[in-house]
Amino acid sequence: MNIGIIGGGSIGLLTAAYLGRNHVVNLYVRREKQKQEIDKEGIHCSTLPHPTAVDTRLTSEGLEEHDVLIIAVKQHQVSSLLHADFPPETPLLFLQNGMGHLEQLPESHECWLGVVEHGALKRSDSSIEHLGQGNIQLACFRSEDNGHHMAASLHSEDFPFIYREDYESMMTGKLLVNTVINPLTALFGVKNGEIVQNTYINKLASTLCEEACRVLDMSYQDEWNRVQSVAKNTKDNESSMLKDVKAGRETEIDAICGYIVNKSSADVPYHQFVLDAIHALEERGGA
Ligand SMILES: NC(=O)C1=CN([C@@H]2O[C@H](COP(=O)(O)OP(=O)(O)OC[C@H]3O[C@@H](n4cnc5c(N)ncnc54)[C@H](OP(=O)(O)O)[C@@H]3O)[C@@H](O)[C@H]2O)C=CC1
Numbered sequence: 001m002n003i004g005i006i007g008g009g010s011i012g013l014l015t016a017a018y019l020g021r022n023h024v025v026n027l028y029v030r031r032e033k034q035k036q037e038i039d040k041e042g043i044h045c046s047t048l049p050h051p052t053a054v055d056t057r058l059t060s061e062g063l064e065e066h067d068v069l070i071i072a073v074k075q076h077q078v079s080s081l082l083h084a085d086f087p088p089e090t091p092l093l094f095l096q097n098g099m100g101h102l103e104q105l106p107e108s109h110e111c112w113l114g115v116v117e118h119g120a121l122k123r124s125d126s127s128i129e130h131l132g133q134g135n136i137q138l139a140c141f142r143s144e145d146n147g148h149h150m151a152a153s154l155h156s157e158d159f160p161f162i163y164r165e166d167y168e169s170m171m172t173g174k175l176l177v178n179t180v181i182n183p184l185t186a187l188f189g190v191k192n193g194e195i196v197q198n199t200y201i202n203k204l205a206s207t208l209c210e211e212a213c214r215v216l217d218m219s220y221q222d223e224w225n226r227v228q229s230v231a232k233n234t235k236d237n238e239s240s241m242l243k244d245v246k247a248g249r250e251t252e253i254d255a256i257c258g259y260i261v262n263k264s265s266a267d268v269p270y271h272q273f274v275l276d277a278i279h280a281l282e283e284r285g286g287a
C-alpha cells in the first residue's frame with residue numbers, strides 16, 4: 001500500500017516504523033528539524049532490529065493522495081488539520097483517544113477510526129520506545145468499503161490490525177478505560193497499577209466508572225472488570241495524561257472526561273471534578 005501518516009509523535013513514529021517495512025510510507029511532520037533527522041537516521045524503534053527508512057515531508061508543503069492517510073496527532077490537534085487540504089480521494093484513518101473529534105470528521109471523505117492498544121514513548125524526533133506491544137483495532141466510521149480489506153492490508157503478525165464491525169462499541173470501550181485511569185493517574189502522579197492497588201484511588205475509579213457507564217449505557221460490572229484488568233496489565237505504565245501533565249502539555253481531558261460531561265443530561269460530579277482539576281494543572285503548567 002501507499003500510506004501517508006500525519007504526525008511524527010509517539011504513535012506516528014511507531015506506525016511509520018512498522019508499516020514502513022512492508023509498504024511505501026510518507027510521514028508528514030511540521031518541523032524541518034524533525035524531517036532532516038528522520039531523513040538522516042531513519043526511525044529507530046526499540047522493538048525492531050533496524051531503523052526504518054521512510055519518506056518524510058512537511059505538512060505545510062501539502063498532502064498527496066494515498067491508499068490511506070493515518071492521522072496520528074493528538075485529539076485537540078485534529079481540528080487544525082481539518083482545515084488542511086486532505087487529498088479528495090484518500091480514505092482517512094483517525095487514531096485519537098476520546099470521542100470529542102468524531103463530530104468534526106470531514107463528511108467529504110471516507111473515514112475510519114482506530115483504537116491504539118500499543119504503548120509508545122517518543123525518545124527523540126527519530127526514535128521511540130515501544131513499551132507495550134498490542135494491536136490497532138479499526139472500524140469504519142463513514143465508508144462504503146469493506147473494512148476487512150483495510151485491516152487485512154495493514155495487518156502483519158508483529159503489528160496487528162484487527163477489524164471491528166461497530167465503531168461505537170470500540171470507541172466507547174476505550175473511552176471508558178481512559179475516563180477512569182487517565183485523570184486519576186495524572187492527578188495523583190501515579191502509574192496505572194495504583195488504580196487497583198490504592199484503596200482510595202480504587203474507590204474514586206469505581207465511582208468514575210459507574211458515572212461513565214450510566215452516561216454511555218454500558219454494564220458497570222463488565223466495564224469495571226475491564227478497567228481493573230487494563231490497570232493491572234499496564235501497571236508499570238504512566239498514562240498518556242500523566243505524561244502530558246508532567247511535560248506541561250495540553251492534555252486530552254476535554255475529549256475524554258469532557259465528552260462524558262457534555263453527553264450527560266444529569267450531573268456527573270466526579271467527572272466534572274476531574275475535568276476542572278486537570279484543567280487547573282494545565283493552567284498551572286504541569287504537575
Ligand atoms: N502514545 C501512546 O502510547 C498512545 C497514544 N494514543 C493516542 O494516539 C494519539 C497520538 O498520540 P501520541 O503520538 O502519543 O502524541 P504525540 O504528542 O507524541 O504526537 C503528536 C504529534 O503530532 C504532531 N502534529 C501536531 N499537529 C501537526 C500538524 N498540523 N502537522 C504535522 N504534525 C502535527 C506533533 O508535532 P510536534 O512534535 O511538532 O509538536 C507531534 O509530533 C493521541 O490521541 C493519543 O491519545 C493512544 C494509545 C497509546
Ligand SMILES: CC(C)(CO)C(=O)C(=O)O
Nearest residue numbers: 181234237238239240241
Ligand atoms: C490504556 C491507557 C490508560 C494505558 O496507559 C491509555 O490508553 C493511556 O494512557 O492513554
